[in-house]
Amino acid sequence: MEPTLSATSVQAAPTNHSCDINKLKRAFAYKLFYQQGKTVLSVSLNDYYQAVALTVRDRMQHLFINSTEAQLEKESRLVCYLSAEFLPGPHLCNSLINLGFFNEFAIAARETGLDLKAIIDQEKEPGLGNGGLGRLAACYLDSLATQQIPAIGYGIRYEFGMFDQEIVNGWQKEFSDRWLQLGNPWEVKKADLVQEVGFGGCTESYVNGQGNRHHRWVPARVVIGIPYDTPIPGYKVNTVNTLRLWSAEAPKSFDFQDFNVGDYFGAVAEKISAENITKVLYPNDEQFQGKKLRLEQQYFFVCCSLKDMIRMHLFCHDSLDNFHDNFAVQINDTHPAVAIPEFMRLLLDEHCLNWEEAWDITTRTFSYTNHTLLPESQDKWPLSLFGSLLPRHLEIIFEINHRFLDQVRLRYPGDETIVRNLSIIDESGPRSLRMAHLACVGSQTINGVAAVHTHLLKTSSLADFHRLWPQKIINITNGVTPRRWMLVSNPRLSQLINEAIGEAWITDLTQLRRLEPLADDAAFRTAWRRVKQENKEDIAAFARDRHRVTLDINALFDVQVKRIHEYKRQHLNLLHIITLYNRLKANPTLDLTPRVCIFGGKAAPGYFMAKLIIKCINAVAEVVNNDPDTRDRLHVYFLPNHNVQTGHLVYPVSDLSEQISLAGKEASGTGNMKFALSGAVTIGTADGANIEIREEVGEDNFFLFGLSVPEVEQLQATGYRPADYYLSDDELRAAIDLIRSGHFSHGDHDLFQPLLTNLLEHDPYLVLADYRSYVDCQQQAADSYRKREQWTRMSILNVARMGKFSSDRSIAQYCREVWRVKPFPIELKWQRIPEGGIVFPRLS
Numbered sequence: 001m002e003p004t005l006s007a008t009s010v011q012a013a014p015t016n017h018s019c020d021i022n023k024l025k026r027a028f029a030y031k032l033f034y035q036q037g038k039t040v041l042s043v044s045l046n047d048y049y050q051a052v053a054l055t056v057r058d059r060m061q062h063l064f065i066n067s068t069e070a071q072l073e074k075e076s077r078l079v080c081y082l083s084a085e086f087l088p089g090p091h092l093c094n095s096l097i098n099l100g101f102f103n104e105f106a107i108a109a110r111e112t113g114l115d116l117k118a119i120i121d122q123e124k125e126p127g128l129g130n131g132g133l134g135r136l137a138a139c140y141l142d143s144l145a146t147q148q149i150p151a152i153g154y155g156i157r158y159e160f161g162m163f164d165q166e167i168v169n170g171w172q173k174e175f176s177d178r179w180l181q182l183g184n185p186w187e188v189k190k191a192d193l194v195q196e197v198g199f200g201g202c203t204e205s206y207v208n209g210q211g212n213r214h215h216r217w218v219p220a221r222v223v224i225g226i227p228y229d230t231p232i233p234g235y236k237v238n239t240v241n242t243l244r245l246w247s248a249e250a251p252k253s254f255d256f257q258d259f260n261v262g263d264y265f266g267a268v269a270e271k272i273s274a275e276n277i278t279k280v281l282y283p284n285d286e287q288f289q290g291k292k293l294r295l296e297q298q299y300f301f302v303c304c305s306l307k308d309m310i311r312m313h314l315f316c317h318d319s320l321d322n323f324h325d326n327f328a329v330q331i332n333d334t335h336p337a338v339a340i341p342e343f344m345r346l347l348l349d350e351h352c353l354n355w356e357e358a359w360d361i362t363t364r365t366f367s368y369t370n371h372t373l374l375p376e377s378q379d380k381w382p383l384s385l386f387g388s389l390l391p392r393h394l395e396i397i398f399e400i401n402h403r404f405l406d407q408v409r410l411r412y413p414g415d416e417t418i419v420r421n422l423s424i425i426d427e428s429g430p431r432s433l434r435m436a437h438l439a440c441v442g443s444q445t446i447n448g449v450a451a452v453h454t455h456l457l458k459t460s461s462l463a464d465f466h467r468l469w470p471q472k473i474i475n476i477t478n479g480v481t482p483r484r485w486m487l488v489s490n491p492r493l494s495q496l497i498n499e500a501i502g503e504a505w506i507t508d509l510t511q512l513r514r515l516e517p518l519a520d521d522a523a524f525r526t527a528w529r530r531v532k533q534e535n536k537e538d539i540a541a542f543a544r545d546r547h548r549v550t551l552d553i554n555a556l557f558d559v560q561v562k563r564i565h566e567y568k569r570q571h572l573n574l575l576h577i578i579t580l581y582n583r584l585k586a587n588p589t590l591d592l593t594p595r596v597c598i599f600g601g602k603a604a605p606g607y608f609m610a611k612l613i614i615k616c617i618n619a620v621a622e623v624v625n626n627d628p629d630t631r632d633r634l635h636v637y638f639l640p641n642h643n644v645q646t647g648h649l650v651y652p653v654s655d656l657s658e659q660i661s662l663a664g665k666e667a668s669g670t671g672n673m674k675f676a677l678s679g680a681v682t683i684g685t686a687d688g689a690n691i692e693i694r695e696e697v698g699e700d701n702f703f704l705f706g707l708s709v710p711e712v713e714q715l716q717a718t719g720y721r722p723a724d725y726y727l728s729d730d731e732l733r734a735a736i737d738l739i740r741s742g743h744f745s746h747g748d749h750d751l752f753q754p755l756l757t758n759l760l761e762h763d764p765y766l767v768l769a770d771y772r773s774y775v776d777c778q779q780q781a782a783d784s785y786r787k788r789e790q791w792t793r794m795s796i797l798n799v800a801r802m803g804k805f806s807s808d809r810s811i812a813q814y815c816r817e818v819w820r821v822k823p824f825p826i827e828l829k830w831q832r833i834p835e836g837g838i839v840f841p842r843l844s
Contacts, residue, residue, distance in 0.1 A: 085129030127161015
């Protein structure tokens with residue numbers, strides 16, 4: 001249908017915030033004509049998207065303003081979530097669902113001649129993270145708003161995301177993620193709330209008028225941070241919270257004097273240098289490249305955020321003595337840990353508190369979430385680098401460490417080993433700062449993100465801290481929001497569940513237990529399978545249209561999508577696929593369960609082995625998918641550019657969820673929860689949240705394989721020899737030898753040799769040790785899939801028993817055990833702009 005928006009339909013801006021269909025249609029036209037300067041003769045799909053998005057944002061504003069005013073009036077404690085990454089995904093569909101406007105907007109769009117689904121699909125998702133850390137942070141913001149907890153998420157407004165991934169000749173190629181290129185209608189620039197951030201320079205001491213010695217920092221360079229606010233609506237409540245992202249700019253963007261003397265680059269050099277800080281998101285696997293910039297990024301956003309909090313506090317209070325009563329600050333992993341010395345600097349140097357007062361406020365304000373056991377993912381900064389960028393902060397850290405270690409020596413007299421182990425300064429090599437230690441010392445609470453992860457923190461990586469403070473480390477298992485990861489990503493299944501048990505599960509996931517009796521209902525199982533089949537038809541159409549790939553929607557969909565990393569063990573999955581291929585080649589009539597194996601994920605640009613794994617996956621796919629002996633029963637599909645939007649597509653179609661990291665290496669995982677919530681059955685190790693998922697869904701509804709954490713530790717302690725497994729297992733040897741022969745690389749024997757050498761001589765993640773257990777477990781899964789009714793029952797029970805893994809439960813636990821906050825319901829003071837307009841106070 002030809003769109004019917006026209007200049008004649010544009011009369012005046014809507015003056016209320018209702019969702020009357022006709023008023024919505026006029027609002028679309030108003031936004032398109034007046035705000036974007038477009039008519040139907042020049043309009044694009046993106047213009048329609050912008051118009052609809054701006055209309056939705058307008059209808060959030062009265063909720064947002066009410067939320068802000070109510071929180072200021074009653075001074076509720078504000079949760080401030082500091083995270084270097086947020087991956088909220090596309091906003092439009094999620095906002096329509098949370099606001100309860102979806103049906104009205106769909107009708108208004110249809111009556112206007114627009115396709116709301118096409119408009120939703122047009123949105124470019126924000127490139128503000130690279131994986132699970134950012135997706136978890138976004139889930140938590142959704143749950144904070146839904147549970148009516150006043151909160152602000154603070155982060156960085158990256159101009160370019162991590163990168164867009166394309167597969168060229170089987171290799172990952174990186175391209176700029178220009179997510180802001182066409183504009184972002186959800187954000188509002190708050191140019192009046194800018195903050196100054198310093199770098200480098202020196203420190204000075206002086207005596208104030210009261211005769212007290214103080215310090216000040218004289219930076220060599222100053223940039224300014226400009227906040228951009230994005231509203232985060234809760235689900236069918238009046239609370240709208242804020243995601244506040246900081247963008248770096250130079251205080252003076254153009255030097256006219258340099259320009260006048262012909263130094264054209266010098267005239268804009270300061271602008272370029274400042275803007276580089278928030279130009280691009282660095283992948284978290286990068287070892288050294290960009291390390292200085294990453295430190296600048298981390299300090300930049302926490303400095304802006306803390307100054308913003310202090311600004312808000314002093315708006316209502318005369319001093320900072322009770323700051324911790326009004327703000328609870330969560331450090332999401334070690335990236336924002338520099339917030340602790342920065343807050344101390346602000347209290348000591350700019351607000352003139354004494355050390356004891358400042359440290360008491362600091363340690364009652366901050367809490368720290370630890371997300372990893374991998375040493376390479378723990379931030380450590382060389383003292384020389386840190387001191388050159390943040391000299392005053394280094395002085396403060398030395399003082400924090402000195403006072404802390406004095407306490408340790410009093411507790412453990414004569415034990416210099418524990419002093420060295422606990423010190424914030426690592427003296428074992430070139431001196432460096434242990435940011436995880438700094439976060440532990442400066443926080444009131446430390447939490448792990450899954451039961452086994454927290455246990456390992458207490459017994460290994462943070463064992464000495466646990467010995468010192470046995471009550472400080474707690475567990476809060478991660479969760480995912482059912483709004484994004486069911487209502488948005490799997491609407492068919494959500495609708496079936498609504499029809500069966502009502503809608504209460506959307507904000508109380510434990511209500512899914514009411515599905516359990518329906519697992520024995522043949523008609524419900526049939527409807528459940530129909531939903532899965534229709535979802536598979538969607539991804540099959542996507543694969544066909546985008547990549548000219550044909551997928552058998554009747555096959556078992558075996559899916560592994562996550563960051564490409566050796567510890568995630570995508571190569572273990574690949575060895576199983578090659579084993580199936582070898583079996584079919586040896587016996588073309590083998591009765592093998594048809595299987596579509598889907599991979600997705602990005603490798604950090606500098607991570608050679610991860611990129612080689614991607615190439616190997618695609619090389620195997622090229623052979624397997626084109627061999628007449630295998631192509632009808634075994635298919636491999638690498639889904640490029642995995643992000644939130646592809647997650648919407650792939651989680652709902654999965655039959656088998658691959659969660660196969662080495663036991664003890666995955667802190668929690670949230671992909672495992674998204675898969676199970678959409679009805680996939682997990683094949684996995686006893687690692688991260690897999691353990692708790694298996695406990696909840698039942699041993700009969702989970703395929704467990706592999707070594708346990710104690711068995712991994714024992715094998716590594718006694719001496720692991722991967723070549724022994726290669727020599728003793730015929731199928732494993734055949735799979736590795738086939739790769740080595742050049743069968744998947746057009747005769748090139750050397751292409752994948754680095755991968756094979758690492759497996760046979762080192763194998764740090766025990767791929768070969770777990771191979772046989774994994775392959776046998778895969779056979780059990782394939783056999784179970786053939787029993788259609790039994791498999792459907794397993795799928796239903798997985799969903800029914802996922803109540804624990806809602807981010808609503810996680811946030812409720814944070815509120816209770818860490819932040820000490822309670823829900824703060826917002827009452828609407830007005831539903832529309834008053835008839836007489838808004839009366840503004842007279843400005844003096």
